[in-house]
Amino acid sequence: MSATPTAWQRLMRHPTAIICLVVLAVIVLAAILGPSYTGYGYAQTTDQQFASPSFEHWCGTDLHGRDLLTRILFGARVSLMVGLIGTLVSLIVGVAYGMIAGYRGGRVDALMMRFVDVLYCLPRLIYIIVLITSLSRFTKNSPEARLVLLFTGLGIMEWLTMARIVRGQVLTLKEQQFVLAARTLGASAPRILIRHLLPNLLGVIIVYLTLTIPTVILGESFLSFLGLGIQAPQSSWGSLISDGAAAINSVRIYWWLIVFPGLAMGATLLSLNLLGDHLRDIFDPRTTKA
């Protein structure tokens, strides 16, 4: 754990990383506080259809006259929650799976990793759609339950890479002296895994975490874009961009429907990606020399 403060200090030396953190903090704050201060509800319709950006509606309105800014901020809640919960699920599954495979080694390891290889061959879309449709009986009456299902489903899709990375690390770590020492002192396997190996994996996990969040957010937008994710009148960045893309025609151009949700999403994903890159430079000794 002692590596954490120095890593933090090293991160603070990169101006880009600070900017990224600030941008993310602003977006998170706006998502939490924003929707109650815009003066409109996310589902509140008005008779001003497709109004361009003005003082009344900073980002304009959509087909049903709903305030786009409110919908983007509400969508930020959904998209960020998806990112967090989905990543958490992928973290728990992936780390546990990778640690067990790496620590047990031998035939168990070979079998578990072959299974991961096979899952890599399956289009991930299938998992999630099957999950959502087969459980839709229970979520028919509550959009919230549907959201939770979506969140966990997206997390379940993304654990494969995490499992591979963690397993590779555990394979080298478990051969080291301190593990041997712990084992001679009579520590049980779960104790070695959690108390001795997990802290050493923290760096890799944190790096990969910042890179998984954007993947999960993208996954949700992808589903919403295809009409499988968030259902109207709820919104996520993906569903807003999808609506915007659908409203493109050669007669009139409602650019704000694409540009503003795209900007919100782009800024978030860009910050997370840049942050992840910097963290990788800090934690991964191999890339620092390049």
Next chain:
Amino acid sequence: MLVFFIRRILGGLLTLFIVISITFFLMRAMPGNAFTKERKLPPAIEKNLLAKYKLDGTVWQQYRGYMSDVLQGDLRLSTKYRSRTVNEVLKQTLPVSMTLGGVAFLIALAVGLTLGCLAAIGHKTMLDRVSMFVAVLSVAIPNFVIAPLAILFFALYWHIFPVAGWDSIRHVVLPATCLALPFAAYVARLTRNSMLEVLNQDYIRTARAKGVAEARVVLKHALKVAILPVVSFSGPLAANLLTGSLVIEQIFKVPGVGAFFVNGVLNRDTFLVGGVVIVYSTLLILFNIIVDVLYTFLDRRIQLA
């Protein structure tokens, strides 16, 4: 070499078998069947329909029947697109997706390698910073944001390319570019990093000391080694691109395999989805084997075993 081929192909077939099985059982695990969505059918008709599409009997019987049909190259009838076989649907849509994906693959490699080399040569100069920022940007901004914007500017404002459709070469440019963009960016980053590592090595210094021109050093001596990570990435990339991007095909109204796949999953069309998964997995396995073989040609130190 021969042993390697046999082992890899056997392993690939096993993977393929498991993937088909998982897909089949996942699709059959969904509640209801392909015909429950429409208005309630009389039981007799539903029974006949299920028999026609070979969806009657226990799941185990269905599975065995399906597997033996697949082995004989019959991917069965689609339940969503009635009276068409999956083979027909694939025959019609795959060439479209493959053209789009193939062009995108070439664009991604060409643009990515060029940008990556330029960034590595101009390491820590403006060229490097700008091209890497553009790379991060196009990885971060999803192509379904870029695609509508591209339509907005290139088709609606400037009238350079058609808005959507699939009739001529000009229709390929926008969707292929949008599809290739994030992958080009990823290739660029891979190339830059491995190129930087290679350029620091002794044999490169030797070449420079002998007075070999810088362009020749990079293109002839360094690229041959630096390209290895890109080669291993290009296997899964090609499989992904060739089966098409659902989103890009939808935005540009390209009649590829993507829309059929999504509709297939949504309508519980087990056999259509199975067919697409078979094609996708086969391509993925095949490309991974090709990548391994390519490796031995690029790096003679690697022995296939």
